[in-house]
Amino acid sequence: MQTTKLSPESILPLTCSRAGTCCFGKAVMLNPWELLNLSIEKKSTPKEFRDLYCDFGGIQLRFDGKKDKKGQKACSQYNDSIGCSVHQGRPLACRLYPLGRQIQFDTAHYIYEGDKFPCLTDCSEVLKLPKLSVSEYLKGQKTTPFEKAQDAYLVVMQNIADIAFELLLDSGLAASGETRTLAAWRTLSTDTPDILAKKIGKEWINCLMIPAITEEINNPISFAQKHNDLLELKAQETFGALKTDQELHEASVLIMAVALHLSRGLGADTKGIAEHWIEIAKSHGAQE
Template sequence: MQNTILHSGDSLPLTCSRSGTCCHGNRVRLNPWELMRLAQAKELSSEEFRKKHTCEAGTVLLFNGLPNHTGKSSCGLYEVGKGCSVHPARPLACRLFPLGREIQNGTAHYMHEGSDFPCLKECPEVLNLPKLTVEDYLLGQETQLFENAQDGYLELMQNLADISFELLLDSGLSESGDTETLTSWRKLGSMDVTQLSKEIPTEWFDLLMIPELEQHAEPMSFVQEHTEILNGKIQELSESLSTLNSIREAAKWMMALGLLLAHAIGADAKGLSEHWIEIAKSHGAQG
C-alpha cells in the first residue's frame, strides 16, 4: 500500500475519540528502552515483562486480550472500560498511531498508509472532533524522547553491522577466501525474528534486549550506557578470537544482533542484510 507523505503543517482529524479501536488487532514493536519503560510501569523486571507481555523474542507486544466488536484481540496491556494500563509509558508506535515515521538522509519523515486517513473506517466520529496539525499532534503525544530512543537504537544497529564488517574484512577472514560469512548473513536476513533469536547465544541476546541497566527516564543516557556495555563485551570477545572459525562465528553473531535490533525498531531486516552484503562484496568479500 502506498503511503501518504505528510508535512508538519498538514491539518488532519488526529483528535482521538478514545474508542480503544487502535488498541485492538495492531502490531507494536519495542526497542529495549521502551521494553524497560513498560516493565517499570507494570512493576516488573524487563525479563518478566518480556516473558509475560511480548512475543517474537521481545520485539513485539502481545495482543492477547479480549476481542472487541470487530473480533480483533486487544493489546495485553489494555483494560476494558479503562483503556491503556501503561498510558504514560506507551511506546512510540502507540504515540504516533495512525502515523508512521521513517528516517531518510538523517531526517525524520511522517506518513500514513493509503490515500485516505486510516482512522475513518473504524472511528468515523473523529471527523466531528477538532483537527490538529502533524506538528501539534506530535507535541501532544510527547513523541520526542521516544523518537530519540528509536534513533539511538538505529545508530547502535549500524554499529553492530560495522563490527561484523570489521571482523570479516580486517581480520584476514575475507582474504582467506571465506564465503560462509556472507552466506550466513543472507540466511539471517531471511529468518523471522524468533528464528533469528535462536542463532544468538542467550548471554548476547539478553545483553541486547534486556540489559541490566538502571531505569533511565532519559533515553539517550540509557542507549549510551547500553552501547558502552555491549562495546565492552565485544572488546572482550575480540581479544579471545584466535582462529578464523571463531572470527567467522563472531561476525555472524554481531550481524544477528544488528538484524534483531532492526526487527525491534521496525526496519527491513532482509533488505538491510542484502545491502550490507553488497557493501562487504564491494570491499572484497566473497559469497
C-alpha cells in the same frame, strides 16, 4: 502499499475518540528503552515485563487479549475498563498511530499508509472532533524522547553491525576467500523473528533487550550510549581471542544477527538493511 507523506502543518482528524480499536490486531515493535519504560509503568522489572508480555526476546508487544468483532486479539496491555494500562509508558508506535515515521538523510518524515486516513475505517466519529496539525499531535503525544530513543538505537544498530564487519574484514577471514559469512547474513535477514531469537540465544538477547543499566533511564540518548558501550564490551570479551576462520565466521554471523534483530525492534527494513551491508562488505573484498 501506497503511503501519504505529511508536513508538520498538515491538518488531519487526529483527535482520538478513545474507542480502543487501534489496540487490536497490531504489531507493536519495541526498542530496549521503550521496554524499560513499559516495565516502569507496570511496576515490574524489564525482564518480568518482557517474559510476561513480549515476544521474540522483547522486540514485540504480545497481542494475546480478548478478540474484537473482527477476530483480532487485543494488546496484552489493553483493559476494557480503562483502555491502555500502561498509557504513560506506551511506545512510539502507539504514540504516533495512525502515523508512521521515516528517516531520510537524517530527517524525520511522517506518513500514513494508503491514500485515505486510516482512523476513518473504524473510528469515523473522529470527523466530529477537532482537527490537529501533525506538529500539534506529536506535541500532545509527547513523542520527542521516544523519537530520540529510536534514532539513538539506529546508531547502536549500525555500531553492532560494524563489529560483524570487523570480524569479517579486519581479521583476515574475508581475505581467505571464504564465502559462507555473507550467505549467512542474507539468511538471517529472512529468518522469522522467533528463529532469529533462537539463533542469538538468551545471553545475547538479554544483553540486547534488558541491559543492566540503572542510570540515565530518563535520558534516552545517554541510555542508548551506555547500552552501546555494554554491547561493545561484551563483544570484545567474547570475540577478542578468536583464532580460527570457523570461530570468526560464527562470531560475525552471531553479532550480525543481534544487529538485525534490533533492526526489527526498530521497525526498520531488515532485509533491505542486510542487503545494503552485504554490498558494502563485498565492495571491501568479502565474497559470496
